[in-house]
Amino acid sequence: MSGQPKSGDTLATWTLTKTIDAGGNADVWLAQRGDGQKGAIKILRNLKDETYARFRNEISALQKLGDIDGIIPMLESDFPEGKGARPWYAMPVAQSxxxxxxxxxxxxxxxxxxxxxxxxxxxxxxxxxxxxxxxxxxxxxxxxxxxxxxxxxxxxxxxxxxxxxxxxxxxxxxxxxxxxxxxxxxxxxxxxxxxxxxxxxxxxxxxxxxxxxxxxxxxxxxxxxxxxxxxxxxxxxxxxxxxxxxxxxxxxxxxxxxxxxxxxxxxDFQLQNAYEWREFAEKFFPLQSPNEATWTGPDAIITVLSEIAKVPGLNHMFFPDGGGMTLKAVRRAAEPDFIDLDTDFAVLLKPAKLTYVSFGFDPNWDYLRLEIEPVNATGHYPVKPGDYVEHLSELLPGQYAHPDVYEYRFDRGRELPVGSRAVVRYLKGAMVFFSTSSPYNQNSATYDARHEKMSEAEFKAYMGRGARESREKASRA
Known part of the structure; x- marks a missing residue:
């Protein structure tokens, strides 16, 4: 073919019908053969020496690669000689x-x-x-x-x-x-x-x-x-x-x-959870994860807990008085040296220290333990000596009242300050954080706050035994 191609032109057994793409050096036409098969024909438009040579190389490459899956195959080609002759090749019609x-x-x-x-x-x-x-x-x-x-x-x-x-x-x-x-x-x-x-x-x-x-x-x-x-x-x-x-x-x-x-x-949710927990540790220990590390001070503890709170499904937090929730966010509280944990309800506490414990193999056995600094109750209602929490109304940041003030605000027709909320203020105890798919979290019996019934060292030994037994069982499988 010489001259600009147009609808109705024929190339070998193909008849051009309409253009479907135009590149810098070539045009692609929709075409049909006499047997009804449709194809896409790439026709060189720019006949300069460099583009002419590239088109020849392209045809040569497609001839070499014709049997490799994942390459649009060449159905037919022609490289006519002579001034103004336009090389072309045909391929199947494909999707963008x-x-x-x-x-x-x-x-x-x-x-x-x-x-x-x-x-x-x-x-x-x-x-x-x-x-x-x-x-x-x-x-x-x-x-x-x-x-x-x-x-x-x-x-x-x-x-x-x-x-x-x-x-x-x-x-x-x-x-x-x-x-x-x-x-x-x-x-x-x-x-x-x-x-x-x-x-x-x-x-x-x-x-x-x-x-x-x-x-x-x-x-x-x-x-x-x-x-x-x-x-x-x-x-x-x-x-x-x-x-x-x-x-x-x-x-x-x-x-x-x-x-x-x-x-x-x-x-695989469990596998993803293990990766996320391991990556959490790598952010703080990029060279090598230690067997144990401890942070003190509200700001340092907030920094660490904020990392596990960023990832949905990464963590589960176990309370010292039983049960557990997912940590969604953590920030400074208005009360001096307190932090505010966002779960499905607001949890306020004064942190003493946060400890990371790893047993060096499966990250699903690693955990964080948050020790709560013992504090006095606010006195808005009597608490028993063994109580872990007091339920309060926070009317303004750091300003507490009896829990009924917020609970019955509508019944009593009382208008409270914007931002008022119900809070749970912890007086003592320890919390532990595990990956959601950890064996500890998968065992519903652990909601009994067993971590609180053991010392820090006893709980570490308890978890270490479980981790070793799990590894030995996996090695036998």
Whole structure:
């Protein structure tokens, strides 16, 4: 074909019907064969030497990769000679990645990127780099996501095309070395960089990527888009894959392994809970988790407890007088040196110390123990010598009254200050915090406040025995 293609033109057995995409150097047409089969025909528009050579390489690469699953196959091609002749190749009609992932959740997206990563691993094993991974070059075909558009492909016996100092790839997914000098860059780690940025775009639903390395705590962090979904494994992976230094990035085989790890964790609540509890410890002990650590002072204790309160389902708090609740938040209370624990009700106490205990293997056996500084009752009603709590009305911050003042505020028609609430003020005792899926929390008998009936050392020994028995049982299984 020479001249601009138009509807009704024929290429071999194909008849062009309408354009479906227009790139910088080529157009894609919807076409139909005489037997009724539909296809998409990519026709080179820019006939300059460099683009002409790239199109030839693309056809050559597709011929080499025709039997690899996860690549849009080439059905037919022609590379006519002569001035103005336009090379072309035909492929199946496929879905855009946006249509393919319509309403897909994060797990479904990652599962598909695992398959895509496995395909890329096969290419990399052959030292073939795609070099143009972006959402637009991923298409859905036969129920799976596939690579398309190998116009920038690089493989061992390829004649170099890219001029020095020229960048190559999509701007928002391009690795930094491809921006600096694509001709001399290693395409394999560059693919890993682009793969990770493309995954981020699809997971977040954003139309464009982000500049530089991924930083979980920034406005591009996945938690800003995936809500309460567990993201730590993905956060660490995206950070590693988008490092400026190509040698610091993992191989695509490792990327696939870590994506599968995330899928395994989010599908198993107990496993996820163990990961979250371990990560809580790693925030405070990044080099090595100790067997025991202690914090004193309200601010230090608030800092630690706030970490476990951030993650839904991570913690369960056991009261010294029996029962338990999930800790949702913690902050300073108005009463001097007291802290305010937000559960389904407000809990006020004066902390003496907070101790972290680990037995060095399964984090589900680790726990925190909060010792309460004994304090006097406020005197708004009589409390017995053995009582752990007093129930109060807090009318203003730190200003208490009899519990009936708040409880019967409507019955008595009394208007209270804005922010008034019922509170539980602890007078003594100890609390313990466990991961929600811990064996201790899974045993309903532990609601008997047994931790309060033992000394700190006795409870540690009690939990240590359970942890060792659990490990021995697992080793025999």
């Amino acid at each position: 990645s946006r249509a393919f992932f319509h309403k897909a959740d994060s797990a479904a997206i990652v599962k598909e990127f695992v398959r895509l990563g496995q395909t890329l691993a096969k290419l990399h094993a052959l030292h073939i780099a795609h070099r143009d991974i972006k959402p637009e070059n991923l298409l859905g075909l036969h129920g799976r996501l596939c690579f398309s558009d190998f116009g920038l492909v690089k493989y061992p016996d390829l004649t170099p095309i890219t001029p020095e100092k020229r960048d190559v790839g999509a701007k928002f997914t391009m690795a930094p070395e491809m921006r600096r000098e694509a001709a001399g860059a290693d395409g394999l780690p560059a693919d890993v960089f682009s793969f990770a940025k493309t995954l981020w775009i699809v997971l977040t639903g954003q139309s464009l990527g982000f500049d530089g390395p991924y930083i979980a705590g920034s406005n591009v962090g996945l938690t800003n888009f995936l809500g309460k979904k567990y993201t730590t494994i993905l956060d660490n992976l995206l950070s590693d894959c988008t490092q400026h230094d190509p040698l610091a990035r993992p191989a695509i085989t490792e990327v696939v392994t870590r994506l599968n790890e995330w899928l395994e964790v989010v599908a």
